Amino acid sequence: MLNSPFQLGPVTIPNRVLLSPLAGVSDVPFRRVCQELGAGLGYIEMLSAAGLPYGGRKLDELVARHPEEPLLGVQVTGATPEILKTGIEALHTHPVKMDTLDLNMGCPVKKVVKRGCGSAIVKDPVNAGNLVRAAREATDLPVTTKIRIGYNKLNLTVKEVCSELAKAGTTMLIIHGRVREDSYSDPVQYDQIKAGFDAARHAAGDSNIWMIGNGNIFDLASARRMVAETGCDGVLISRGCLGNPWIFKQVLEDSEVHPNLDEWLDVVMRHIDYHEEFYTEGRYAAIRFRKHLLWYVSGFPGSRALRGEIGNLDRMSQVRDALKAYAATLPSDFPRYGDQNEYKRTHDYDPKFEMDRSHDRGVEYYEDAE
Ligand SMILES: Cc1cc2nc3c(=O)[nH]c(=O)nc-3n(C[C@H](O)[C@H](O)[C@H](O)COP(=O)(O)O)c2cc1C
Structure with a gap:
């Protein structure tokens, strides 16, 4: 339906x-x-x-x-x-x-x-x-x-x-x-x-x-x-x-059915390409992509180190390199997305489940309107 x-x-x-x-x-x-x-x-x-x-x-x-x-x-x-x-x-x-x-x-x-x-x-x-x-x-x-x-x-x-x-x-x-x-x-x-x-x-x-x-x-x-x-x-x-x-x-x-490692990487890389095409290469683009990268790898094994690095990624080329290096550490049979609530229970903190929007500063056009 x-x-x-x-x-x-x-x-x-x-x-x-x-x-x-x-x-x-x-x-x-x-x-x-x-x-x-x-x-x-x-x-x-x-x-x-x-x-x-x-x-x-x-x-x-x-x-x-x-x-x-x-x-x-x-x-x-x-x-x-x-x-x-x-x-x-x-x-x-x-x-x-x-x-x-x-x-x-x-x-x-x-x-x-x-x-x-x-x-x-x-x-x-x-x-x-x-x-x-x-x-x-x-x-x-x-x-x-x-x-x-x-x-x-x-x-x-x-x-x-x-x-x-x-x-x-x-x-x-x-x-x-x-x-x-x-x-x-x-x-x-x-x-x-x-x-x-x-x-x-x-x-x-x-x-x-x-x-x-x-x-x-x-x-x-x-x-x-x-x-x-x-x-x-x-x-x-x-x-x-x-x-x-x-x-x-x-x-x-x-x-x-969940994507396998190659399919997963292909989509994330495509998102990066589209992002760079739209925002062009530069610090602004990289900063805007940081949260996506955090979400893409949240709950994934060994992603803690990458998550620590994300705040320093200032170019889209660095975003690509960091993702590729991290993906190379993942076992090819790793299941990408299972029950995400299960991830929430069993893995470390996943920011996307806890966003408190009442204090959100991300309503971008509202800022300009005032
Ligand atoms: C980062 C973020 C931005 C959002 N921006 C909007 C928005 O611009 N317009 C809107 O109607 N809802 C917005 N929402 C609310 C969602 O559309 C949705 O109603 C809410 O998150 C509940 O669905 P969920 O529990 O599946 O996330 C936003 C939510 C999040 C997390």
Whole structure:
């Protein structure tokens, strides 16, 4: 089911395993790698509607598309219908072609919620619906929404928000099954995701809304669980693809098959090539790649020494050399990605499972917008 296409307005998405917008991560090179491994759709990271009219170099870097990128989604957040509309209109003066537009109503980052954006939006279901209406007026792209199930545990607004979003005409609803104050160690509330989907279906009447589940999808088993427990049409992969873009292939092919050493190295090297092509060789490119390298080798045998070295890699050529030298130490039959939660239990610290985004400084375009 997850490998069947679906339609967002005029746009055909080839499958239902989507790559999340990821601040500081879902750039052109990473999206290319994930789409080559099967991701049905890739997104630019969240942009601030309030900042969009000001443009700038950072925005040009973020709003970019490679000619071989099959589909591209953009994600915007704005506190009021007016700000959102102005922002989207400004975005459309940008030459890059986009295929779909998502409204972020889930970002927990302090400087974002402080301005009434991201997850602060789910506090007010009526405003959430009005934001969808404003976006639909400002763009011809299909408008979708990504929400959390509430702002805090005492006030789960998911049903009211989903109902308003459906009435306002969202074409796809992505629900991350946590509240804003949750950390990543808090469990995903599948029953609340399902309750949101049910409320949206009920409010939508005869029109179809695609329902996408999000949260803790790290492997085939957790993707299956999301589908089984929420009845979603598709899944959005977030931390699960950090250092593991093969997850798209595994979920799509419904198979536990993992890359062997050569295949693993081939993909990481390709990511490095794409990264260098986009950012060019230099310190900026190398620094941006460090986290990917950390994720690629996290939980791998003997990676501690390499992890210690990563902070000193200042050129892409050094990144390549360090990776090659490390790969040469791995046994060729080493299984790349098994149960990642198992890695978390049995190996040393894996940063991708513990990111605390409420203090995140990686929402790059928000910085510029202020
Ligand atoms: C580094 C990072 C950056 C993120 N950036 C965005 C973003 O720009 N837009 C968004 O909607 N969600 C963003 N998220 C949240 C994820 O899309 C997702 O909702 C959340 O991580 C829960 O899924 P997971 O448990 O599978 O990681 C980000 C998450 C991480 C870890």
